[in-house]
Amino acid sequence: MVLTGKRSEKGPACWKRRVKSEYMRLRQLKRFRRADEVKSMFNTNRQKILDRTDILNQEWKTRRIQPVHIMTSCTADSGFSEFSKQVIPLKTLNAVASVPVMYSWSPLQQNFMVEDETVLHNIPYMGDEILDQDGTFIEELIKNYDGKVHGDREGVISLSQYSDNEEEDEEEEEQQDFKVEKMEVCDGKEHPEEPRKEVLKFPSDKIFEAISSMFPDKGSTEELKEKYKELTEQQLPGALPPECTPNIDGPNARSVQREQSLHSFHTLFCRRCFKYDCFLHPFHATPNTYKRKNLENLVDSKPCGIECYIEYPAGEVAEQAKTPSKRTVGRRRGRLPNSSSSRPGTPSVSSETKDTDSDREGSRAALVKCSVLVFCAEGNSRCQTPVKMKLIGEAEAVEWSGAEASLFRVLIGTYYDNFCAIARLIGTKTCRQVYEFRVKESSIIARAPAEDEDTPPRKKKRKHRLWATHCRKIQLKKDGSSNHVYNYQPCDHPRQPCDASCPCVTAQNFCEKFCQCSSECQNRFPGCRCKAQCNTKQCPCYLAVRECDPDLCLTCGAGDNWDSKNVSCKNCSIQRGAKKHLLLAPSDVAGWGIFIKEPVQKNEFISEYCGEIISQDEADRRGKVYDKYMCSFLFNLNNDFVVDATRKGNKIRFANHSVNPNCYAKVMMVNGDHRIGIFAKRAIQTGEELFFDYRYSQADALKYVGIERELEIA
């Protein structure tokens, strides 16, 4: 304490100095760390390259290079007698033609959406001549990015005079480091003898004062204190941000609501790509409003075993249970009219439930039941005896862990009253326990899904007529073809039919299966009923420049034969990735070219033109650089987006431009996404180079305005 007193005597000036030196030290540390990171990264890369070269060298060593009769030899004479004449046979190496320049790119088979770049990542270099000629180009480029250049520290354009001690973007982190360090410094000095554990003591106010005076723009002393608290708290091991649900498989699993358990899965899952946090769709719809089509969660009317809750002697528990269950079942639009009353397990129930279903669902329900029964048997044989013991003795005294409780809530929302199934899935509880728990939880129980109220169910008869009108409508749409094609975004306007206010309608897109509107929505594309190959305008999908939807077009075969390449429908090549084998070689025209391995027929699909999907604005910014390079891989996708194959793409990006091409590009709507297909304009022979005219796509319905860029590789 004497020490502190002494120091405080020195006053804020001393502290300020210390803050400054500490800050400098941390900055340096950080810089070193970064340099080390870069170094190690470089070294690992280097190692990778070396390994690869080693492999290649090994390969070459195994090849025999034929000896040749050496005709001539080189001699080196020396003017000094002590050096002997050296003779070495002359070996001539054949000249090897150099390959064209290629800027590195990443392979991709599906488009990849990237955000706009707000800072210029690098200042492009394109030879001294160009820079000399056009000095203003770079300046203009930087202006496009509001003067922001990546890693602009010491500054091409010196942003601020404070760059010595302030970096806006890194301030946050630094401060964190800084303060932790600071704290350690202080504590270490003040209580050197104390064990490390006790170090977590709040630093004195003086430090904060000194910091705030040093960096006035970082807030007052109090603010800094708050921030410090915030930052240090997170340093506790294993701590998660408050909004994060603990791992349900982990030790800290808590009992949470269904929504919370499933929140990550629901929000991150892309219903269009079937992936979590997909690369293509920035916004994912949550499934809350998705309606359940299948009535598969029939109450298993047969007891799953001797100890099944159904067999439970009718008592107070059963009586209790009746009320809530009645409610839930009643909500299901009377599909199971008598299941609630006759639930305690008469065989007649099952047949009844079956009958109430539609034909299609009937079979499925039977299937479900069948499988459920199998599981019952399994469950029985495995865990029957121990459960029995428990049940009889301590029916009420079962303890539910957080994970189990959470899981129960998740499952009850899916399986409703099928306690046997829930118990089986939880695994650690019997159906009776589940049932009891369910009774306890009755207040918060999940509800059965509400049927869509917006549209009344339609009769089947109408369906066909509707389809015919749809075909007409497509025709109509085509005739009044607007020049603009907009990106599709699934619409979500609950309780509102898809009318003029619907985004799909206004963008002149069809509603897709991803839309939240009812499946009977008038704006939905119905798919085709073709039995042929869907490669003529007879097919409504083909006519609408869409690929057949495997979930809508059920007769053409777009949704069958997943394993084989022989699909009867010829209008689903892009989605299936049925690309042709392409080979890269120096072009006969310019730069690199792409060549086809096997012959293709006219109108056959060759490859999808893949790349990054960028906004039109971003494309304008990037295009400026590409135009300077005389090499552009930009391709207009629709009014909102452009495909840029510069950084990411597939081999077709090497196809050169020609006014008399052998391929054509066509932008198609493929399961809700616009994608660019490259098709054969005529029959193409083995080994031919592929060209397409970049300016005019053949898709009549999809006419594009905007910048037309030639894909000409200089």
Next chain:
Amino acid sequence: VSLWRNGGSCSSSPSNGAVYPASSAVMNSVKKPKMEQIQADHELFLQAFESEILNTLLLFGMKLIFSLPLLPIYLHRTLTFMSHRNGRSNARRKTFKVDDMLQTVERMKGEQDSLSLSSHLQLTFTGFFHKDEKPSQNSENEQSSVSLEVLLVKVCHKKRKDVSCPIKQVPTGKKQVPLNPDSNQTKLGSYPSLLVSSNEFEPSNSHMVKSYSLLFRVSRTGRRAANGLVNGEANENIDVIDTPSRKKRSSSHREEGETTETFVAQMTVFDKNRRLQLLDGEYEVSMQGMEDSPVSKKRATWETILDGKRLPPFETFSQGPTLQFMLRWTGDASGKSTAPVAKPLATRNSDSSSPMETRTSNHRAALMAVKESVSTDIKTRKEQVLCEPRQKLRIFYQFLYNNNTRQQTEARDDLHCPWCTLNCSKLYSLLKHLKLSHSRFIFNYVPHPKGARIDVSINECYDGSYVGNPQDIHSQPGFAFSRNGPVKRTAVTHILVCRPKRTKPSLSEFLESEDGELEQQRTYVSGHNRLYFHSDSCMPLRPQEMEEDSEDERDPEWLREKTATQLDEFTDVNEGEKEVMKLWNLHVMKYGFIADNQMNQAIMLFAENTGAHIVRRNLCRNFLLHLVSMHDFNLVTTATIDRAMARLRQIKEELPDAEEEEQQQGQALVSAGACNGNSITSTGGKQGKRTKSALTD
């Protein structure tokens, strides 16, 4: 042009260019000044064509001798434009039954027997020519005939005790053959002829005969003769008889003497594979003095050719001694030929047929035709060949040279390729063959009232560069094109099966194109005649890598990594969720699911593939959450959830250390979340910059 007739042999000598009517005048040595002019013109022609011809021949020679792997050996009958050469049809396959085979063979055997019993080999000798003689009419009082003895030599298989192959010589007859007869004077009937019964060619009793050959022995009482060699004199009628076994054997015989001279020559009738080597036709065989040692075969290699040393087969034929005769296989002594021309081909194809042999047989056929075409020459010494003309078509080869200002014409009555003597049978095939196989020249087809005219000019664009697939070069580093000698190369086998869509054959495609020669420059090798590169590394693609589409996988490594890091960035997603999500994403990327109706199947596959991992990493509940979430999105049925979970339980039970792990899990409950240790470290505050809530808001 005599060069053309001997595809296999080689030298181009200006003195042999006597085919052209103009040059043939040289021999009469009448008009000297004109001759000089002609000579100059000829030189020009040779300048233009000689090297090309030589090179062409070299290529063919090389091919014959070494069968260079880089020069593809096409089976002509399988080329589409030569399809008529393919005698077989698959029609019989439909009715084919294995049981019939024996029957067929037996029947054939019987037929053969009866046929061969009655057939003969008929040899009609037209004359014996010896150059050191004056023309026969000048020396009528001199000896006008020589005596010829024909022996059938049977080389038998060596038996164990034999030191060398036992040889049987069967005398077949002696005849007097006119010496240097004038073909205009004598009629065919008056020529001496000889019959050899085909019984002789049947396997003999004691020894198994390996091969049969005819030995001609001409003996004549010699007289001193002036050295009749006239330099520059050439004989357009020379004929090369080369059975493969007896190539370039003969050498000129210039001995003078008063004693009886004996000349011998041997020709194989059936080789050791019992393949017929002598077909119907007219032959001229060069004879050899008994005392001469035959030219070593070794000298006939291509290396000597390369040195530019000439071999003397033509001089042999121009100077003699040669024996001319006609050969016929007849059913009876006077009957028609029973050995159809196509038959030997069939026999040859029966085993180990190589293009070389095919060529020889064609070559021979070509020779006869050549004779027909040039029979109008002044110095013709023989009468018309009896062969019925096979083609009415006359083809004029017009050689353009000296900047296309000069031309020489050569007419032919058949459809053999003059360069490689391949019988193309059809004009279209011939033109196609010329264009495709002889790219040193440019061929243009011009319709002609009598048949066709083919304009031949040098392809200036032909640089001898390799037009094949560069992959072959790449796959065989070293000195593939060294001219210093043959190099050994690794064998590469290409199976060339190509069935492209073809346009209907039309002669119009050979007409000279309007837009100049541009079209001519294009190589006709279609397909993969370039070296390809890997798109990621720009490394050359090796032939064995052609088949796999390596850089086009659905889930490239960087994308797999990207999806993982992207999920790791979330701060409000727990490690268990992250891990299941990553596994699922990789699964979807790997299989590329695109339809809702695939999801049930996809889930089951997921459980199958990653089940063990999920159990080991203790992620079962997260897996279940994932399934329920999928169900909430209406993508899977509860039945699938049930099935997938059942499968997971099953996998759990099957895992060998499942119980241990469960115990560990129990401990893990106490210790701080070690079960998902991996992901904990990766998710600790540092990386996380995104939140899922930000995504939806």
